[in-house]
Amino acid sequence: MSRYIATRAIRGANALVTEAEYMLAKALAEKGPDTPVAFPNTAYYLPVIYGMTGIAVQKLGDLKPVLRHARSLLHPLPAPRHWTPYLGETLDCGMATLLAAEAIEAIRFVYGLQPEPMPGFRLAGGTAFTSPDAGDGREATDGHLNGPIDDIQLRSWGIQLVDGRMPGFAAIVGCAKSNEVAVEIVRQLQRRNILTFLSGNVNGRSIIHQLIEEGVELGYDTYTVPFGTDTISAIYALGFATRSALTFGGLKPGQAREILLYNRERVFAFVLALGEVDDLKYAAAAGAINFGFPVIADTVIPEILPTGITRYEHVVSMPWNEIEGKDDREKAERLVQKCIEVRGVKVKVVDVPVPVPYGSAFEGEVVRKADMRVEFGGKYSRAFEYLRMVDMDEVVDGKVELVGPDFDHIPPQGHMDMGIVVEVAGRQMQKDFEPVLERQIHYFINGASGVQHIGQRDIAWIRISKAAADKGFRLEHLGKILHARFKNDFGAIVDKVQVTIYTDPEPFHYWLAKAREAYDYRNRRLADLTDEKVEEFYSCTLCQSFAPNHVCIVSPERLGLCGAYNWLDCKASFSINPTGPNQPIKLGRLLDPVKGYWEGTNEYARIGSHGAVEKVAMYSIMENPMTACGCFECIVMLIPEANGVMVVSREDPSMTPAGMTFSTLAGIAGGGLQTPGVMGVGKYYLLSPKFIAADGGFKRVVWMSSFLKETMVAELKAVAEREGDPDLIERIADERYVTTVDELLVWLEEHNHPALTMPPIF
Numbered sequence: 001m002s003r004y005i006a007t008r009a010i011r012g013a014n015a016l017v018t019e020a021e022y023m024l025a026k027a028l029a030e031k032g033p034d035t036p037v038a039f040p041n042t043a044y045y046l047p048v049i050y051g052m053t054g055i056a057v058q059k060l061g062d063l064k065p066v067l068r069h070a071r072s073l074l075h076p077l078p079a080p081r082h083w084t085p086y087l088g089e090t091l092d093c094g095m096a097t098l099l100a101a102e103a104i105e106a107i108r109f110v111y112g113l114q115p116e117p118m119p120g121f122r123l124a125g126g127t128a129f130t131s132p133d134a135g136d137g138r139e140a141t142d143g144h145l146n147g148p149i150d151d152i153q154l155r156s157w158g159i160q161l162v163d164g165r166m167p168g169f170a171a172i173v174g175c176a177k178s179n180e181v182a183v184e185i186v187r188q189l190q191r192r193n194i195l196t197f198l199s200g201n202v203n204g205r206s207i208i209h210q211l212i213e214e215g216v217e218l219g220y221d222t223y224t225v226p227f228g229t230d231t232i233s234a235i236y237a238l239g240f241a242t243r244s245a246l247t248f249g250g251l252k253p254g255q256a257r258e259i260l261l262y263n264r265e266r267v268f269a270f271v272l273a274l275g276e277v278d279d280l281k282y283a284a285a286a287g288a289i290n291f292g293f294p295v296i297a298d299t300v301i302p303e304i305l306p307t308g309i310t311r312y313e314h315v316v317s318m319p320w321n322e323i324e325g326k327d328d329r330e331k332a333e334r335l336v337q338k339c340i341e342v343r344g345v346k347v348k349v350v351d352v353p354v355p356v357p358y359g360s361a362f363e364g365e366v367v368r369k370a371d372m373r374v375e376f377g378g379k380y381s382r383a384f385e386y387l388r389m390v391d392m393d394e395v396v397d398g399k400v401e402l403v404g405p406d407f408d409h410i411p412p413q414g415h416m417d418m419g420i421v422v423e424v425a426g427r428q429m430q431k432d433f434e435p436v437l438e439r440q441i442h443y444f445i446n447g448a449s450g451v452q453h454i455g456q457r458d459i460a461w462i463r464i465s466k467a468a469a470d471k472g473f474r475l476e477h478l479g480k481i482l483h484a485r486f487k488n489d490f491g492a493i494v495d496k497v498q499v500t501i502y503t504d505p506e507p508f509h510y511w512l513a514k515a516r517e518a519y520d521y522r523n524r525r526l527a528d529l530t531d532e533k534v535e536e537f538y539s540c541t542l543c544q545s546f547a548p549n550h551v552c553i554v555s556p557e558r559l560g561l562c563g564a565y566n567w568l569d570c571k572a573s574f575s576i577n578p579t580g581p582n583q584p585i586k587l588g589r590l591l592d593p594v595k596g597y598w599e600g601t602n603e604y605a606r607i608g609s610h611g612a613v614e615k616v617a618m619y620s621i622m623e624n625p626m627t628a629c630g631c632f633e634c635i636v637m638l639i640p641e642a643n644g645v646m647v648v649s650r651e652d653p654s655m656t657p658a659g660m661t662f663s664t665l666a667g668i669a670g671g672g673l674q675t676p677g678v679m680g681v682g683k684y685y686l687l688s689p690k691f692i693a694a695d696g697g698f699k700r701v702v703w704m705s706s707f708l709k710e711t712m713v714a715e716l717k718a719v720a721e722r723e724g725d726p727d728l729i730e731r732i733a734d735e736r737y738v739t740t741v742d743e744l745l746v747w748l749e750e751h752n753h754p755a756l757t758m759p760p761i762f
């Protein structure tokens with residue numbers, strides 16, 4: 001243990017706790033102890049404090065015991081001699097620093113100083129479903145940095161952390177040697193799909209300033225989140241880590257030890273300290289080490305070697321000037337590589353031969369009309385994509401052909417028709433996997449920086465930015481991307497891939513017609529696939545790395561609650577990886593066709609949940625409902641007064657008749673527990689004839705987020721007709737009109753909702 005680090009961390013911690021105490025005393029005097037304190041859009045209060053101490057801070061006054069506890073963790077400054085540095089003391093001071101930092105940010109929220117103002121700055125964030133030209137609610141985030149991550153984003157990243165698309169996160173604190181270096185470091189992290197949190201400064205200059213000056217898009221959409229330009233805002237990274245343990249690990253607030261262990265073992269994160277490290281940064285670093293997150297510095301500082309806490313180093317020094325490399329890019333790559341090695345982050349980089357940066361970090365990137373070179377599909381033209389299986393000898397692996405002209409003759413911001421036909425062959429390939437693979441085209445194409453993909457099938461919509469076109473991106477590169485990714489990600493079922501891109505009108509229309517025949521066929525096949533017609537369901541245990549006792553049971557008529565895995569996906573995944581997370585569950589004897597019990601599913605539920613649940617009813621919310629991890633698209637919850645259920649989507653931040661928002665409800669629904677009356681589901685399950693069939697089915701829905709009504713208009717209309725009440729959707733209340741139970745009851749009466757006359761739900 002370095003005496004130098006201990007001394008500086010203890011000094012930094014003492015100073016910060018004192019500062020927090022001072023700020024709290026001032027705030028109490030000016031605002032009073034009952035002033036509400038909260039971070040926005042989270043059910044976890046001040047998450048580090050909540051996780052570590054169990055205190056649910058809601059008012060300024062609640063911070064008093066927190067800071068008392070922080071002070072009790074402090075140790076006196078070491079005497080210059082006769083003192084043996086002790087890691088425990090440093091770690092305690094680190095924890096005190098985190099509690100004080102979070103308290104300070106909370107007080108700043110009370111004064112409207114968080115999120116930090118940044119005039120003229122625009123976050124690259126928002127929801128995945130909006131069109132790039134539509135008003136998408138981002139306006140509200142203009143002019144300031146991100147501040148803490150909200151629960152919705154936490155959950156949506158959760159699934160990516162689980163399935164490995166996102167290997168871990170990096171908390172960068174400070175300021176890089178130059179703007180160019182800052183950009184290179186972030187690009188290297190993005191290439192590896194590592195989520196990046198930015199905070200801190202050196203003499204007033206922050207990496208956030210550097211990246212903004214270089215025009216790098218920052219926000220949720222680019223996996224690069226600017227917290228704040230001071231060191232204290234790095235606390236939001238640990239709030240994210242703490243909530244991961246609470247949300248996905250099923251841990252309880254106050255289980256400090258377990259939460260820290262969970263992070264050490266399952267959350268692959270590290271701190272990258274750029275530039276000079278001051279007392280406060282040493283103190284914050286000591287806080288991060290509690291979580292098992294090592295600190296890598298680009299300056300000369302003493303190192304802390306592995307101890308009992310971890311098998312890896314806690315503090316590593318890698319001075320920028322001493323890193324080998326011919327330019328900044330190479331040096332940045334080495335530095336990032338070192339961080340990954342120290343923490344043991346698992347990273348897979350696919351080499352995709354395109355002239356623009358490529359990685360999942362660019363998936364959410366939006367190409368606005370003003371930045372656009374050309375588009376395919378959308379309002380003025382048509383684009384389609386069609387993947388089909390053919391015989392081995394019909395495919396030349398790696399062949400990419402463009403039939404018709406490229407877009408060079410199209411005027412800037414123009415449009416043209418285009419079709420992508422992917423032909424695959426493989427010994428393990430099955431016709432049923434075509435739609436599963438075809439859906440990947442969306443993610444694969446979106447990975448290219450400056451290329452945006454929306455939709456699927458014959459309503460695909462692709463934009464190429466001017467910047468990407470200037471770098472030489474052309475249509476053939478779409479084919480190169482698809483070849484590289486299909487071979488890499490689905491090598492187990494796909495041996496050969498060839499891609500043809502059609503812009504010549506005649507073959508374009510020929511293939512469009514062929515594609516439509518295939519879509520039709522698939523629709524009919526999917527409609528035919530009912531739970532009664534198959535002999536096995538599938539398990540999904542992907543989320544067990546976060547929620548150890550949760551298992552999704554996926555049937556043809558009930559997809560996984562994250563919405564990302566349906567029965568066909570699981571079947572495909574099983575044949576790609578027979579020992580993977582999706583295993584067939586032989587149904588065996590049918591015990592109850594109404595509630596949905598089989599011998600096989602019950603037995604699997606017990607084994608898969610490690611005994612946490614005894615059985616699972618596939619079609620009921622009231623009796624043994626399926627558990628949830630935290631990734632659910634919607635929450636279904638009983639409203640006893642209305643004799644029905646409400647459905648809240650994760651995109652809906654408003655108040656519900658249950659008196660709670662999605663965020664708060666999510667805390668009740670997740671964690672792998674069985675809670676009758678509450679269930680997390682994928683939104684397509686709402687449309688299934690098996691949706692809570694044992695409890696009365698879709699007619700029980702009395703309230704539903706308007707987001708769902710608007711994004712599934714046609715599908716819901718079909719459900720209403722199936723249920724024999726074409727106006728059913730209009731009878732269902734939503735947050736625009738109803739946010740309390742009393743309002744809900746009035747609405748239901750006025751709109752003659754069927755739930756009122758149905759038998760009691762329990």
Ligand code: SF4
Nearest residue numbers: 540542543552560562
């Ligand atoms: Fe997780 Fe269930 Fe989705 Fe599988 S299906 S990834 S277990 S939420």
Ligand code: ZN
Nearest residue numbers: 543629630631
């Ligand atoms: Zn999950």
